[in-house]
Amino acid sequence: MRIExxxxxxxxxxxxxxxxxxxxxxxxWLFERTGLTPSGMRQRxxxxxxxxxxxxxxxxxxxxxxxxxxxxxxxxxxGRSSFTVRHRILNNADVAVDGFEKRVxxxxxxxRPGLIKGQxxxxxxxxxxxxxxxxxxxxAPPQRE
Amino acid sequence: MRIExxxxxxxxxxxxxxxxxxxxxxxxWLFERTGLTPSGMRQRxxxxxxxxxxxxxxxxxxxxxxxxxxxxxxxxxxGRSSFTVRHRILNNADVAVDGFEKRVxxxxxxxRPGLIKGQxxxxxxxxxxxxxxxxxxxxAPPQRE
Amino acid sequence: MRIExxxxxxxxxxxxxxxxxxxxxxxxWLFERTGLTPSGMRQRxxxxxxxxxxxxxxxxxxxxxxxxxxxxxxxxxxGRSSFTVRHRILNNADVAVDGFEKRVxxxxxxxRPGLIKGQxxxxxxxxxxxxxxxxxxxxAPPQRE
Amino acid sequence: MRIExxxxxxxxxxxxxxxxxxxxxxxxWLFERTGLTPSGMRQRxxxxxxxxxxxxxxxxxxxxxxxxxxxxxxxxxxGRSSFTVRHRILNNADVAVDGFEKRVxxxxxxxRPGLIKGQxxxxxxxxxxxxxxxxxxxxAPPQRE
Numbered sequence: 001m002r003i004e005x006x007x008x009x010x011x012x013x014x015x016x017x018x019x020x021x022x023x024x025x026x027x028x029w030l031f032e033r034t035g036l037t038p039s040g041m042r043q044r045x046x047x048x049x050x051x052x053x054x055x056x057x058x059x060x061x062x063x064x065x066x067x068x069x070x071x072x073x074x075x076x077x078x079g080r081s082s083f084t085v086r087h088r089i090l091n092n093a094d095v096a097v098d099g100f101e102k103r104v105x106x107x108x109x110x111x112r113p114g115l116i117k118g119q120x121x122x123x124x125x126x127x128x129x130x131x132x133x134x135x136x137x138x139x140a141p142p143q144r145e
Numbered sequence: 146m147r148i149e150x151x152x153x154x155x156x157x158x159x160x161x162x163x164x165x166x167x168x169x170x171x172x173x174w175l176f177e178r179t180g181l182t183p184s185g186m187r188q189r190x191x192x193x194x195x196x197x198x199x200x201x202x203x204x205x206x207x208x209x210x211x212x213x214x215x216x217x218x219x220x221x222x223x224g225r226s227s228f229t230v231r232h233r234i235l236n237n238a239d240v241a242v243d244g245f246e247k248r249v250x251x252x253x254x255x256x257r258p259g260l261i262k263g264q265x266x267x268x269x270x271x272x273x274x275x276x277x278x279x280x281x282x283x284x285a286p287p288q289r290e
Numbered sequence: 291m292r293i294e295x296x297x298x299x300x301x302x303x304x305x306x307x308x309x310x311x312x313x314x315x316x317x318x319w320l321f322e323r324t325g326l327t328p329s330g331m332r333q334r335x336x337x338x339x340x341x342x343x344x345x346x347x348x349x350x351x352x353x354x355x356x357x358x359x360x361x362x363x364x365x366x367x368x369g370r371s372s373f374t375v376r377h378r379i380l381n382n383a384d385v386a387v388d389g390f391e392k393r394v395x396x397x398x399x400x401x402r403p404g405l406i407k408g409q410x411x412x413x414x415x416x417x418x419x420x421x422x423x424x425x426x427x428x429x430a431p432p433q434r435e
Numbered sequence: 436m437r438i439e440x441x442x443x444x445x446x447x448x449x450x451x452x453x454x455x456x457x458x459x460x461x462x463x464w465l466f467e468r469t470g471l472t473p474s475g476m477r478q479r480x481x482x483x484x485x486x487x488x489x490x491x492x493x494x495x496x497x498x499x500x501x502x503x504x505x506x507x508x509x510x511x512x513x514g515r516s517s518f519t520v521r522h523r524i525l526n527n528a529d530v531a532v533d534g535f536e537k538r539v540x541x542x543x544x545x546x547r548p549g550l551i552k553g554q555x556x557x558x559x560x561x562x563x564x565x566x567x568x569x570x571x572x573x574x575a576p577p578q579r580e
Contacts, residue, residue, distance in 0.1 A: 004315045005328075009150055010157040010210055017151065017459065017488050020452035025294045038295075038356055052451050056491040065155055081307055149460045150473075161342050162314065166305035168440045183440075183501055197306050201346040211473055295444055296452065300500055327561055338497040 003067045006123030013062035019097050020055065023087045025075040027101060030085065034128040045125075048116055050103040053082065063091050075129050081105050083117030148212045158207035166201065168232045168285030171218040172246060175230065179273045190270075193261055194247040198227065201263050208236050220274050226250050228262030293357045303352035309387050310345065313377045316363040317391060320375065335415075338406055340393040343372065346391030353381050365419050369394050369435040371408030438502045448497035454532050455490065458522045461508040462536060465520065469563045480557055485538040488517065498526050510564050516540050516553030521522030 001022075009015040027050070028038065036044060066114055069091045076086040082104045089097040104127075107118035146167075148173035154160040160290065172195070181189060208214055214236045221231040227249045234242040250270075291312075297334040299305040303356040317340070318328065326334060353359055353380045359381045395415075399407035436457075444450040462485070463473065468492055471479060479513035504526045511521040517539045524532040540560075 004152055004311075006162065006311050006314050006320060008155045010153045010155065011484055011486075013486075015151045015459075016490065017452040017455035020455055021294075021296050024296050024450075024452065029294060030455075040486075048448055051446070051448075051497070052494050054493050055451065058489050059487050062486070070257040127244045149456075150463060151459050152457050156339055156341075157343075160314075161345070162310035163309040165310055166439075166441050169305075169307065169441050172441060194301055196301075196303075196352070197349050199346075200306065200346050201344075202343050204342050207341070296446045296450045299440055300443045300445065300447040305441045307441065 001069060001071065003065055003069060005065050008065045012060075013064055016057075016059060017121055018055065019059075019089065019099070022071060022089065023055070023057075023073075023085075023099065023101055026071045026087055027085050027103070030073045030075070030129065039129050041125075045068055045107075045122055046076045047105060047119060047121075049106055051116070052101055052103050052104040055099065057097060058116045059097055061091060061094055063089065063096050067091050069096065075126075076100065078121060078126050078130075082122055083121060146211055146216065148208050148214060149152070150210050153210045156207075158209055161202075161204060164202065164204075164234065164244070166275055167216060167234065168202075168218075168230075168244065168246055170201070171216045172210055172230050172248070175218045175274065186270075190252075190264075190267055192250060192252045192264060194251055196251055196261070197246055197248050200244065200246040202242060204242055207240040208234065208241050210273060212236050214241065220271075221245065223266060223271050223275075225265055230268060233283060248277055291359060291361065293323060293353050293359060294353055295355050300357045301374050301376070303354055309347065309349075309379065309389070312349075312361060313363075313375075313389065313391055314377065315347070316377055317375050317393070320363045320419065321399075323421075324415055331415075335397075335409075335412055337395060337397045337409060339396055340394065341396055341406070342391055343394050344392040345389065347386055347387060351381060351386040351426045352382055353379065353386050355404075357381050359386065365416075368411060370410055373411060436504060438498050438504060438507065443500045446497075448499055451492075451494060454492065456496075456523065457506060458490070458492075458508075458536055460536065460537070461472040461506045461522055462520050465508045465510070465564065469495075469560055478559075479507070479522050480542075480554075480560075482540060482542045482554060483551055484541055485535055486537050486541055488549070490534065492532060494532055496526060496529055496531045498524065498531050502526050504531065505544065511535065512564055513556060514567075515555055518556060557569050 002144075003014060007018040009013050010088045031041070031050075034041065041047065042049075069089050072090065073085055075083050077084040081103060085101045085103065087099050087101070088095055089095070104118045105121045106116040107119040109115040148159060152159050152163040176183075176186070176195075179186065187194075188193065214234050217233045218230055220228050222229040223257070227247060230246045230248065232238055232244050232246070249263045250263040250266045251261040254260040263276065293304060297304050297308040321328075321331070321340075323329065329335065332339075360378050362374055362378045362380065363372050367374040372392060375391045375393065376393070377387070377389050378385055394408045395411045396406040397409040399405040437451060442449050444559045459539065466473075466476070467487075471478065471508040476482065477484075504524050507523045508520055510518050512519040518538060520536045520538065522534050522536070523530055524531070540556045541551040542554040544550040
């Protein structure tokens with residue numbers, strides 16, 4: 001992706017919270033590999049989202065306006081109801097940003113209306129994101145709603 | 146308010162969409178003069194929000210990191226179900242940004258579930274925001290929910 | 291482009307200043323048709339940027355998380371030192387957002403150091419963006435710096 | 436500070452990169468305790484900024500639109516040319532977000548024009564931010580530039 005003017009600060013480099021915006025989007029793109037849309041995922045598994053519980057980032061080199069960067073994202077660890085997505089942003093083949101997001105697979109809490117609770121990550125979600133070929137293994141619903 | 150580093154772009158001036166973020170917040174602050182919180186307003190009048198339908202802005206002078214600016218906002222026109230908020234951002238007493246937001250007072254559409262529809266702006270809302278002294282004229286609920 | 295989670299507000303629709311972020315990026319993408327990078331443009335024409343002087347937007351229909359939208363941008367009017375870019379965001383073939391940015395082609399002011407001044411837009415820039423085929427007509431420097 | 440509509444996502448809670456925007460601003464507010472403006476600091480110490488090298492955040496409880504939160508920030512560790520700022524965001528007296536930013540006190544690199552290099556943090560900066568009373572101990576220039 002291209003670094004945009006509005007992502008950069010007066011020092012001419014990316015304003016660091018913008019990298020977290022990229023992480024958040026990239027996690028979404030990664031989960032498209034399941035073959036399900038976000039709303040399809042909610043319907044199929046009765047989940048309500050993947051709230052973040054922790055993030056950690058090292059900023060190794062700056063990125064500037066108009067740089068073409070590559071974002072590499074993968075699930076680096078599966079817990080029972082949580083998982084960790086590792087993101088690396090490469091600028092001209094060098095690592096510029098290296099970080100992780102730890103998220104929870106959350107559903108409605110049956111005992112406390114309005115609240116959410118971690119649920120076991122479905123095995124087929126894990127399988128679809130663990131395939132080293134990146135192939136989609138969950139059959140998507142026939143059409144997007 | 147103070148202009149923050151993250152609101153500025155590589156030219157060292159405010160990235161212009163950030164002014165619209167300020168407008169949106171300032172409209173919220175203006176409506177606090179009604180004495181109602183956003184959720185209090187939703188409950189009392191059965192409305193669902195004030196979606197924007199039009200915005201227009203002239204950028205007269207740039208604002209820079211660490212500038213102290215003043216935001217002046219007022220409802221400049223009341224329609225039946227819409228209203229226009231005029232915003233001016235002053236930097237060192239000079240107008241830097243001059244613009245307006247046109248918004249709709251919206252409630253749930255009784256005939257089309259899930260959709261919204263413009264509703265007449267309540268007279269007491271108009272009155273509370275038209276008082277030239279800025280006094281709050283709607284009695285707020287005893288406590289915030 | 292895909293509407294991202296972080297662009298949307300608690301009503302589930304795009305937070306309107308985010309459309310202006312899209313406009314700003316889209317103007318940048320449009321000017322890539324000149325065959326020059328932003329920094330190449332600065333070097334070749336001794337300009338310093340294209341500051342915005344006015345924006346106007348009508349919000350016709352909301353866009354939601356995960357919608358696929360199309361952004362159409364073109365220079366709708368050329369002045370001597372200013373120009374207007376018209377942007378339309380289409381969601382499912384319907385116009386969701388219709389707006390314009392008026393910008394100035396600015397260079398350093400020779401008489402007031404540190405300040406900028408509108409300059410005549412170069413004819414070849416106008417020509418390259420007026421070609422209905424969208425072809426690039428300015429020869430780019432041999433390599434990006 | 437008040438949580439604004441535009442900081443929240445479709446789940447109705449703060450979009451997490453927005454917390455990092457708050458961290459960045461809060462570090463700036465913290466350094467105002469030195470009695471120097473950002474540009475005053477640059478002039479007096481010949482530094483160019485405080486680029487971030489690492490960030491880590493735990494998200495304990497969500498914050499929602501219209502919540503009043505308190506941000507507590509302090510330098511938790513001084514290195515030779517780096518320092519760590521700890522930030523905690525309290526919502527209704529409970530910790531909602533707990534994180535840190537590690538930053539470098541950077542000046543121009545004398546041997547590589549255009550690049551920056553960590554420099555020893557001035558003792559009076561450390562002293563001014565270590566005073567438990569929060570008193571300003573560096574005499575500011577007579578007026579802001």
